[in-house]
Amino acid sequence: SFPMEKFRGTILHHPPSHCFDNSVESIKADLTEKLFSMRAKFPEVATLNDYYLALSYVVRDRVLHRWIHSAHTYFQQASRTVVYLSAEYLMGPQLGNNILNLGIRKQVEQAVAEMGLSLEDLLEQEEEPGLGNGGLGRLAACYLDSLATLQIPAFGYGIRYEFGIFDQQIKDGWQVEVTDRWLRLGNPWEVPHPERRYEVRFGGHTEAGYDAQGRYRVRWVPERSVMGTPFDTPVLGYGVGNAIILRLWQAEARESFDFQAFNLGNYYKAVDDKVMSENITKVLYPNDEPEAGRRLRLEQQYFFVACSLADMLRIFFQRDTDLDRLPDKFVVQLNDTHPAVAVAEMMRLLIDDNGLEWDRAWKITTGVFAYTNHTLLPEALETWNVDLFGKVLPRHLEIIYEINHRFLMEVNRFFPGDAGRLSRMSLFSEAGEKRVRMANLACVGSRAINGVAALHTDLLKQTVLKDFHELWPEKFSNKTNGVTPRRFMALANPGLADLITQSIGATWLRDMDRLKGLEPFARDNAFRDQWAEVKHQCKVRLAAMIRKKTGMAVDPDTLFDIQVKRIHEYKRQHLNVLNIITHYRRLKQGLDMDAPARTFIFGGKAAPGYVLAKLMIRLITGVADVVNHDPDINGRIKVVFYPDFNVKNAQHIYPAADLSEQISTAGKEASGTGNMKFALNGALTIGTLDGANVEICQAVGPENFFLFGLTADQVAATRQAGYRPCDVYDGNEELRAAMGMISGGLFSGGDPGMFAPLIDSLLNEDRFMVLADYAAYVQCQEQVGRAFLKPDHWHAMSILNVARMGMFSSDRSIAEYCRDIWHVEPVPVVVPDETCDID
Ligand code: CR1
Numbered sequence: 001s002f003p004m005e006k007f008r009g010t011i012l013h014h015p016p017s018h019c020f021d022n023s024v025e026s027i028k029a030d031l032t033e034k035l036f037s038m039r040a041k042f043p044e045v046a047t048l049n050d051y052y053l054a055l056s057y058v059v060r061d062r063v064l065h066r067w068i069h070s071a072h073t074y075f076q077q078a079s080r081t082v083v084y085l086s087a088e089y090l091m092g093p094q095l096g097n098n099i100l101n102l103g104i105r106k107q108v109e110q111a112v113a114e115m116g117l118s119l120e121d122l123l124e125q126e127e128e129p130g131l132g133n134g135g136l137g138r139l140a141a142c143y144l145d146s147l148a149t150l151q152i153p154a155f156g157y158g159i160r161y162e163f164g165i166f167d168q169q170i171k172d173g174w175q176v177e178v179t180d181r182w183l184r185l186g187n188p189w190e191v192p193h194p195e196r197r198y199e200v201r202f203g204g205h206t207e208a209g210y211d212a213q214g215r216y217r218v219r220w221v222p223e224r225s226v227m228g229t230p231f232d233t234p235v236l237g238y239g240v241g242n243a244i245i246l247r248l249w250q251a252e253a254r255e256s257f258d259f260q261a262f263n264l265g266n267y268y269k270a271v272d273d274k275v276m277s278e279n280i281t282k283v284l285y286p287n288d289e290p291e292a293g294r295r296l297r298l299e300q301q302y303f304f305v306a307c308s309l310a311d312m313l314r315i316f317f318q319r320d321t322d323l324d325r326l327p328d329k330f331v332v333q334l335n336d337t338h339p340a341v342a343v344a345e346m347m348r349l350l351i352d353d354n355g356l357e358w359d360r361a362w363k364i365t366t367g368v369f370a371y372t373n374h375t376l377l378p379e380a381l382e383t384w385n386v387d388l389f390g391k392v393l394p395r396h397l398e399i400i401y402e403i404n405h406r407f408l409m410e411v412n413r414f415f416p417g418d419a420g421r422l423s424r425m426s427l428f429s430e431a432g433e434k435r436v437r438m439a440n441l442a443c444v445g446s447r448a449i450n451g452v453a454a455l456h457t458d459l460l461k462q463t464v465l466k467d468f469h470e471l472w473p474e475k476f477s478n479k480t481n482g483v484t485p486r487r488f489m490a491l492a493n494p495g496l497a498d499l500i501t502q503s504i505g506a507t508w509l510r511d512m513d514r515l516k517g518l519e520p521f522a523r524d525n526a527f528r529d530q531w532a533e534v535k536h537q538c539k540v541r542l543a544a545m546i547r548k549k550t551g552m553a554v555d556p557d558t559l560f561d562i563q564v565k566r567i568h569e570y571k572r573q574h575l576n577v578l579n580i581i582t583h584y585r586r587l588k589q590g591l592d593m594d595a596p597a598r599t600f601i602f603g604g605k606a607a608p609g610y611v612l613a614k615l616m617i618r619l620i621t622g623v624a625d626v627v628n629h630d631p632d633i634n635g636r637i638k639v640v641f642y643p644d645f646n647v648k649n650a651q652h653i654y655p656a657a658d659l660s661e662q663i664s665t666a667g668k669e670a671s672g673t674g675n676m677k678f679a680l681n682g683a684l685t686i687g688t689l690d691g692a693n694v695e696i697c698q699a700v701g702p703e704n705f706f707l708f709g710l711t712a713d714q715v716a717a718t719r720q721a722g723y724r725p726c727d728v729y730d731g732n733e734e735l736r737a738a739m740g741m742i743s744g745g746l747f748s749g750g751d752p753g754m755f756a757p758l759i760d761s762l763l764n765e766d767r768f769m770v771l772a773d774y775a776a777y778v779q780c781q782e783q784v785g786r787a788f789l790k791p792d793h794w795h796a797m798s799i800l801n802v803a804r805m806g807m808f809s810s811d812r813s814i815a816e817y818c819r820d821i822w823h824v825e826p827v828p829v830v831v832p833d834e835t836c837d838i839d
Helices: 024-039 048-077 095-102 105-114 119-125 135-149 255-263 267-279 295-319 323-329 342-353 358-368 386-392 394-414 419-425 438-445 454-462 466-471 485-491 494-504 512-523 525-550 573-588 611-628 647-656 674-680 693-700 712-720 725-730 733-743 756-764 770-788 791-803 810-822
Strands: 081-085 154-159 167-171 174-178 198-202 205-210 216-221 224-236 243-252 330-335 369-372 383-385 435-437 448-451 476-478 559-564 598-603 637-641 659-662 684-687
Touching: 024 048, 024 105, 048 095, 048 105, 048 119, 048 224, 048 243, 081 135, 081 295, 095 105, 095 119, 095 224, 095 485, 105 119, 135 154, 135 224, 135 243, 135 330, 135 485, 135 810, 154 295, 174 611, 198 295, 205 394, 216 342, 216 394, 224 267, 224 295, 243 267, 243 295, 295 323, 295 330, 295 342, 295 386, 323 330, 323 358, 330 358, 330 810, 342 358, 342 369, 342 394, 342 438, 358 369, 358 394, 369 438, 383 386, 386 394, 386 435, 394 419, 394 438, 419 466, 435 438, 448 454, 448 810, 454 466, 454 476, 454 693, 485 494, 485 647, 485 674, 494 512, 494 525, 512 525, 512 791, 525 637, 525 647, 525 791, 559 647, 559 770, 573 598, 573 611, 573 637, 573 733, 573 770, 598 647, 611 637, 611 756, 647 674, 659 674, 674 684, 674 693, 674 791, 684 693, 684 770, 684 791, 725 733, 725 756, 725 770, 733 756, 733 770, 770 791
Parallel strands: 081 154, 081 330, 154 243, 330 369, 369 448, 448 476, 559 598, 559 659, 598 637, 659 684
Antiparallel strands: 167 174, 198 224, 205 216, 224 243, 383 435
């Protein structure tokens, strides 16, 4: 009964339904055809990359078929839709995942084999879109996977950075950053829609006045504007017909600007403007950068928020005219504060562009947004200098002032005369230079606020967001993170996935609680042997990758002890290193000779401006240099730095781990998600009671988890009591020796100065309690060594870990968001004429 004329020009008819034949013969024929039509090549001259692209187009046709039917279904049913706003998405390679989710793996494997190719080689060709820094961006990607799989109508909106996170090379032991040119060889997965661009305005000033009806109105007179073009990448659900869209915005110059300048004879100014406009989506900012005075970053945030909200309203107006119903049709999830300016932009759209009064606009706005916090580290909480903010977004700054004024009046009604509280909760910090607090804006503008693990949410309520929790306790909830078992188990570890399927059936990939069915197998000798064999094969494959990337030989029969994640002081890679050095020294002294041989593997990027993190990488490679070549050690310790840790490499690494290092200072890691990926691949964890480790330990049982170190409460109490790292140092001979070996130059070619900043920071401040946890960590690592020498028990623990990790599927997380925050229901999509057998 809705007015048909409203959406003339959008999808009106039932979409075409091709019958995609997924037989081996058809896939071969399609591949040859794509080689011709998309690459203009015939088989004899085609490169491996041509074949990768051709196969991607073969797969893409089938993916788009699902998307077009999904879009049609969602549109027809006008279903309530989730809008996920995130400045980062770490999608990982697409080809393998799409083949898996289409259920055509066997046929594709055979088809390419019959053409003389290997699917593995073709998959290796793909350069992943590294459009994120780490956990937060990868979480967004896992959540899209689960949204599609749970059949939830959703859009992911973000930024199409031309250069994503830098590629990391290791030169002379140091990290060297290389620009990531992921688009160089073409991206077959995206569909640009230049016909659907939006204008985004910046700068200038505002003018106040009265409109024809005598109402007070503000007009924003911007100084410049750019265009945002969407690029759509479909994301398939697993075992369902549903697909959703990741829509990334690219900044482009308005050609009208160029024309004007050209007419004035200022051709070069026009070209300049074009460059300036396109700069907005040029590069992803690495997080953990110490100083942030970056206007371009604010422009990026506003740019993608403005495009996304405009797009959302376009879709809304296709079916509705009454903006009061917007909160019934859409919920907008803010992935951290990067898109928090959306709160002000929504108010501007409603008031300035659609003529609503403030209170009505505010009711709609606060009915639409929800906010996820991802960090407790004070230095990572975003704020913007008010002058800078006002120069880039003068109208939004006014709106934020008005929101703040009304909000503080409300606070004052609840807590009369509490000046301290008012200044803490204000959207502006006034200590020193005046700044806008984006977390406060996100809290005030949202109807739901959540943390990403139980401990993190508790600490949020007690610390950074304490005042907001006291004002609005009902807004708060916990949503413990999860990871997709499709990419991180089925795709990354097919051997393990097949073994699990053989024993408990195939449904676990969509219903991870079924993994519980593995528990009895922990006592089954034959099964344990198969389990051990799968792990061994994964280690053999990783050893081959290590050989290829670093030239180093490592022994798959040793204990693979792995720490991969961003390099950061709070994640404490240096604590890991101190244990390695201690172990090394003991072996040199003829002690610990019965400990199992270990391969310590590290991977992760340091922010280019984070000097101490880069020094930590140099320390790891320095220790590797000495230990790996020491004839006394004779292979009992090897240390590897695996360069350029990203999603693609991660898929090789997680399955091969015996031991997962999750050793952050308690209270600092909001959740962690690598911890889940390791455990789901049968690694045991050595970890602190931090982030989701707490829940993992509880789920798998403390007897199957190597727990050590201070708790978050103890960390706070120790600090309170006047923690002095030098006292710990003075009291521990092995610690002194290990640190002495570093500062004496043993790992820096005799240069005693190289690691001085690291050593000094540990001795003088030790913000992250490395020394306080050192003894407990070393002792816990000894326990790990002893446990590894009893393979039957070790593998039983490994099986129990996997069996009990079901709750860490992102399907569970997303189901909780749907139930508690989004209030959305599944919309199944039926795709006609699909002839695939799910394997
Ligand atoms: C946290 O540090 C968490 C991810 C995803 C990170 C990590 O512990 O697993 O988010 N936070 O929730 C972050 O990147 C900007 O903050």
